[in-house]
Amino acid sequence: MGYFIGWLGNRSFVAVGLLLDFCALPVATLGGAWRLTWAQWSVIRRYFFVQEYFTGVQAFLLVCFMGLLLGGIFAIEGNNGLEQFVSQRALGEMMIFVLVREICPLLTALIVILRSGSAVTIELGYMSALGEIESIMMMGIDPLQLLGIPRLLGMSLSVICLSIFHTCVALLGGAFIAWGVGGVSLYSLLGELLITVTGIDFIVLLAKSLVFGISLSVVCLYYGFNTGSEITRVPVQTSKALVMSMAVCLFWNVFFSVLLYV
Amino acid sequence: MDVVSLLASDNLVFDDHEGILHGVESFSLNHGGKGLVRAEDHGVAVTFLQTLVFLYRRKGGTIRWFGSDIDKFDSSNLAALRRRIGLLHRDSVLLSNLSLHENLSLGVEFYLTDRSVNLGRYISDALKLVDLEDKQHFRPGRLSALERYRALLIRELIKGSEVLLLEEPHLCTGFSWYDDIPVLAEGLGLKNIPALLVVSTVEIADDTDTWEIELAPVDMEHSKV
Numbered sequence: 001m002g003y004f005i006g007w008l009g010n011r012s013f014v015a016v017g018l019l020l021d022f023c024a025l026p027v028a029t030l031g032g033a034w035r036l037t038w039a040q041w042s043v044i045r046r047y048f049f050v051q052e053y054f055t056g057v058q059a060f061l062l063v064c065f066m067g068l069l070l071g072g073i074f075a076i077e078g079n080n081g082l083e084q085f086v087s088q089r090a091l092g093e094m095m096i097f098v099l100v101r102e103i104c105p106l107l108t109a110l111i112v113i114l115r116s117g118s119a120v121t122i123e124l125g126y127m128s129a130l131g132e133i134e135s136i137m138m139m140g141i142d143p144l145q146l147l148g149i150p151r152l153l154g155m156s157l158s159v160i161c162l163s164i165f166h167t168c169v170a171l172l173g174g175a176f177i178a179w180g181v182g183g184v185s186l187y188s189l190l191g192e193l194l195i196t197v198t199g200i201d202f203i204v205l206l207a208k209s210l211v212f213g214i215s216l217s218v219v220c221l222y223y224g225f226n227t228g229s230e231i232t233r234v235p236v237q238t239s240k241a242l243v244m245s246m247a248v249c250l251f252w253n254v255f256f257s258v259l260l261y262v
Numbered sequence: 263m264d265v266v267s268l269l270a271s272d273n274l275v276f277d278d279h280e281g282i283l284h285g286v287e288s289f290s291l292n293h294g295g296k297g298l299v300r301a302e303d304h305g306v307a308v309t310f311l312q313t314l315v316f317l318y319r320r321k322g323g324t325i326r327w328f329g330s331d332i333d334k335f336d337s338s339n340l341a342a343l344r345r346r347i348g349l350l351h352r353d354s355v356l357l358s359n360l361s362l363h364e365n366l367s368l369g370v371e372f373y374l375t376d377r378s379v380n381l382g383r384y385i386s387d388a389l390k391l392v393d394l395e396d397k398q399h400f401r402p403g404r405l406s407a408l409e410r411y412r413a414l415l416i417r418e419l420i421k422g423s424e425v426l427l428l429e430e431p432h433l434c435t436g437f438s439w440y441d442d443i444p445v446l447a448e449g450l451g452l453k454n455i456p457a458l459l460v461v462s463t464v465e466i467a468d469d470t471d472t473w474e475i476e477l478a479p480v481d482m483e484h485s486k487v
Contacts, residue, residue, distance in 0.1 A: 032338055039374040131355045134317055138354075139369030139421060140345025142337055146372075229279075 025218050029148040036145065044149050051154030055116040056161055063111055067166040070107065071174025072181075074099060079182035091184075092192030095174055100201045101208075101260075104167040105159075106253050109212035112159050113245045117220040120151055121241040124224025125234035133225070143225070152217045159213030163205060204256065211252050216245040266329040267292050268425050268456055269314065275322035275480050276313040278306045283321055285480035286310065291425065291456055299460045301477040304429070307460040308351045310477055311427045314458075315347055316340060328424075345373065348418030350411070351429035351460070356402040362389070362413055363398040369421045388420045389413070391449050411435045415443070419450050426457040 036044070078091040124147060127133050136143045171193055179186035223241035227233045267290035275285045284306050291297050301307040312318050314325060316332055325332045327343055335343060356365045366385045374381065389395045392412040394405075402410055411434040418426065428439070437443050439459060447455050 028337070035338060037373075037375070040372050043368070043372055127357075130358070131353050132357050134312075134353075135355055135357060137317065137341070138315070138344050138347075138349050138418070139372065140341050141369065141372050142341045144337075 022215075022218055022222060025144075025148075025222050026152060026214065029144045029152055029221070032142065032145065033149060040145070044146065047146065047150035048154050051150045052158060054119070055112060055155050056158035059111060059115055059158070059162060060165065062115070063108060063162045063166045064169045066107065066111060067104070067169030068173035068177075070103065070166075071095075071099070071170035071172070072177040074170070075174040075178035075184075076181055079178050079184055091178070092189055093196050095171060096193060096196045096201055099170050099174070100167050100197065101204050102253070102257075104170055105163045105205055105208040105212060106249060108163040108166045108209065109159055109216060109249045110246065112155065112162065112213070113216050113220075113242055113249070116155060116158070117216050117245050118238055118242055120155070120217070120220045121224040121238045122234060124221065125227035125237050126231070128225060128227040129229055129231040129234060131229075148221055148225075151221060152214070155217035155220075156210065156213030159216070160206060160209040163209035163212075167205060204260065208252070208256055211256075212249050215248045215252060219245045219248055267326070268295075268328060269458070270326045271314070271323060273323040274310075274313070274320055274325065276309060276318065276320045278303070278309055283480040284310070284477050285323070286475055286477055289475050291458060293456060294454045295456045297458045298474045299458060299477065300462075300474055301460070304352075304460065304462065306477055308353065308429055311349060311351060311429065311458070311460065314427060315344055315349055345369070345421055346424045348415075348421070348423030348426040348428075350414050350418055350426070350431065350434065352434065354411075354414050356410060356413060356417070358402055361399050361401055362394065362405065365402070365413065366417050366420060369417065373421075385420070388416050388450060391446055392416050408436055412437070415446070416450075419447055419452060422452070423455070426455055428457060429460040430462065431459065 074095060075091075078094060124133075127136075127147075133143050133147075136146055175186060175189045175193065178184040178189060220241045223237040223244070227237045270288075270290040271286065272288045273285065275283055278284055284301075289297065299307050299310060301310070309318060313320050316325075316335075328346070332340075332343075356362070357368070360368065363382070363385055366388065367381055370384070371381060386395055386398060389398050392415070394409060394413055394416075397405060397409065402413075405413065415431070415435050415437070426443075428434075431437060431439050431443060435443075437446065439457070444455070447453070
């Protein structure tokens with residue numbers, strides 16, 4: 001029993017320490033941003049656009065495709081599998097509640113974690129293990145500024161934009177598939193969607209995307225920067241970053257649900 | 263009037279990553295001075311250089327750069343401090359995803375205050391000093407080890423380093439500290455630059471009119487070097 005309490009206490013301290021580190025990282029990264037000169041911003045801006053292109057633009061088609069599939073599954077299930085439980089009117093409401101508020105932002109975050117979060121952690125891990133971070137430091141550049149700011153801002157903005165596209169494609173795609181496969185009236189379903197969607201849904205979508213974006217980028221940056229000098233730590237850190245990012249996003253999803261519905 | 267040392271350290275103790283503590287008695291580096299670091303284990307000597315610029319945390323003692331205690335520096339001051347110090351050792355690397363030109367320009371561009379400066383021309387001229395002008399668009403992977411170290415040396419010089427911390431510069435770059443590197447530095451407007459050199463051969467050490475520091479294991483329990 002004593003051993004268990006000791007172990008629990010130890011793990012609690014580790015968890016609190018990790019949480020504080022996660023909170024400190026964006027503060028340390030963005031805290032000194034106001035002191036940057038135009039020359040420093042112009043360098044950081046270049047890295048930001050590269051990150052935005054990789055995380056946002058290159059993932060656009062993938063996210064749209066996933067949105068279409070998601071909307072299709074939802075429409076077919078809603079129209080056929082659940083037809084005995086829900087009416088067409090309820091299908092529109094369900095699509096708004098489930099897709100806009102819950103699944104689309106979460107699925108977008110998961111796509112970004114798997115696609116960009118892993119890449120960022122591996123890249124920073126290798127840079128750390130191969131001494132490139134030290135090189136940047138010896139140039140007189142804070143790696144948190146040069147590598148952290150563009151990735152933090154780029155990934156967060158990408159998650160917001162991709163979530164909006166994902167949601168739009170899922171709703172429209174779902175409506176079209178329900179019309180094409182299930183014979184549902186497209187006009188009435190789209191009308192139902194437009195009537196049901198409110199400003200709150202859009203705010204929830206944006207808020208969740210923003211929080212997911214910041215959280216997953218902070219977690220991936222943290223594990224990437226803390227790889228150390230052993231190259232064998234890179235896969236370990238990447239694995240930890242992906243699992244922790246997903247856990248953090250799920251936590252925030254539950255947090256938002258509690259905030260909205262309880 | 264007291265002359266402020268560029269670098270001064272008292273009873274510095276640091277870890278060699280394998281749990282063995284090493285220490286150095288008090289030393290200071292002044293303008294135009296040269297110090298030789300002698301260690302049985304070169305890995306320890308490199309860690310010593312890295313500890314001096316706060317890439318590794320020391321276990322004890324004090325380090326003062328340009329008259330200021332390094333403990334009082336925040337992250338931005340520390341970045342600015344590192345910019346004034348050139349560090350080259352066996353594990354120094356260029357950024358692998360940037361060309362040679364981009365590697366050299368990054369640090370300079372980050373601190374550029376005058377937009378009218380022709381940075382491209384400046385970097386090309388600097389690379390010409392080490393015969394790498396033709397390879398400025400190569401990524402580091404396409405350069406030989408000697409070319410990479412020469413590029414690293416130039417990178418440390420063009421940022422305007424006021425002190426150099428070098429491990430075996432002659433063996434790494436093919437440039438002699440006494441003949442070639444001062445010429446390179448003067449070509450970039452740096453004169454009489456002080457340095458701390460990690461050396462292994464007695465010949466090099468005996469050939470100089472400098473002071474030496476010896477890295478030795480430390481017995482922390484009895485606080486003895």
